[in-house]
Amino acid sequence: MTAVGTVRRRLFGIPSAKAVFSRPGFAPEAWERFAPVACSLMEGYHAALEDPRLSVLAARLEAVEDPLKGFAFEGAGMGLAALDAVTPWRRRLDAFVAGPGAPHIYPVYVGVGLAYARLGRTPESQLARLDPLLGWVTADGYGFHQAFFKRRRHVEQHAVPTRLTAYGRRFFDQGVGRALWFSSGAMVDRVARLIAGFPSDRHADLWSGVGLASAYGGGADEAALRSVLTHAAAYRPQLARGAATAAWGRLKAGNQAAHTDLGCEVFCGRSGSDAAAVVEQAAHDLPVISVEPAYEIWRRRTEDRLMA
Template identity: 85%
Template sequence: MTTVGTVRRRLFGIPSAKAVFSRPGFAPEAWERFAPVACSLMEGYHAALEDPRLGVLAARLEAVEPELKGFAYEGAGMGLAALDAVTPYKRRLEAFVAGPGAAHIYPVYVGVGLAYARLRRTPESRLAGLDPLLGWVTADGYGFHEAFFKRRRYVEQHAVPTRLSDYGRRFFDQGVGRALWFSGGAVVDRVARLITGFQPERHADLWSGVGLASAYGGGADEAALRSVLAYASAYRPQLARGAATAAWGRRTAGNEAAHTDLACRVFCGRGSEDAAAVVEEAARGLPVISVEPGYEIWRRRTEEGLAA
């Protein structure tokens, strides 16, 4: 680690992943089930702070266990976005996404959203500098952060972010749904009860976040996943899309996982390979210019493809 990296780690580092999971409102099962996820994300974040040179950073990330590698890349995205905010002329994030982070762009952008929340920057104000299709994913990371670290306001009081557009709030809610899955320790009854407290019009996006988190991060066996489906039967298209998106992200990065395949079989009625193929096919031929965001067309096509 360089001297500058040591200073950055001291200034911006997070002392303890376990302490984060010990905050009020978190289920005891959260740390028990997701400690490896949290530690991998922290490893990626601190790696970026300590030495953001692409070759050095990529080597550290690639050393992470394959199933957890996406979380390490998410942490790296968070760290690089934070560094770019301090020294924007470096453009580290852009170089990372164009290089070693290309196959992990989805979790990297989730991490960027985490950084924006910590820096109190609005994701939509930064879309111009990101991938035109996947840039919206930063609002998901933003929502995850707010629900995870400002639980009272965004989970207990169900606050709606005022600095996002209506469409941005949908991704925010997807991030909130993911946060509920991880902070709730994948205890299905608990997660479902929390979602019930939100306004009904937010439920679809919250459940899509649960589908994404449970498929990508795991934490539940088949019985628990079928319980999720029972609670969210009215939102199966969103659950299925979330799980299929997780499968697509893992296939793109080459880090497939058994728990992702299981979630796809329960929520999508097909294995992860087939579910990922639906997502990929839905992205073909998206309009370059459209009144409706291209990502929304992609999401709708994916839901229709999974239901076919």
């Protein structure tokens, strides 16, 4: 670690992943089931702070075992976005996304959204410098952060973020749904009870986050995933899209996982590779100019094809 990296780690580092999971409202099972996920994300975040040079950072991230590698890249995205905020002329994130982070762009952008939340920036104000299609994913990371670290306001009081557009709030809610899955330790009844407390017009996006988190991060066996499907039967298209998106992201990065295949089999009725292919095909020929965001067209196409 360089001397500058030591200072950055001391200023911006997070002392303990376990302490985060010990916050009020978190289920005891959360740390038991997701400690490797949290530690991998933390490893990526601190790696970026300690030495953001691409060759050094990429080597550290690639050393993480495959099922957890995406979380390490997510942490790196968070760290690089934080560094760019301090020294905006460096644009480390751009170089990372164009280089070693390219196959992992989805989790990297989730991490960028985490950084925006910590920095007090709104994701939509930064869209112009991000990938025109996937930039919206930062609002998911933003929502995850708020539900994870400001739980009372955003989970118990169901606060609506006023600094996001109506469309941005949909991604925010997807991030909240992911946070509910991890903070509840994949305890399905608990997740369902929390979602039921939100206004009904937010349920579809919350459940899409559960589908994404449960397929990408695991934590549940087949019986538990089928229980998710029972609780959220009306939102199966969103669950399926979430799981398929997880499979698509893992396929692009080459870090497939058995629990992602299981999520796709339960929610999509097909293998992870087949579900990922649906997501990829749905992205073909998206309009360059449209009143409706291209990402929304992609999401709706994916749901329609998964349910066909």
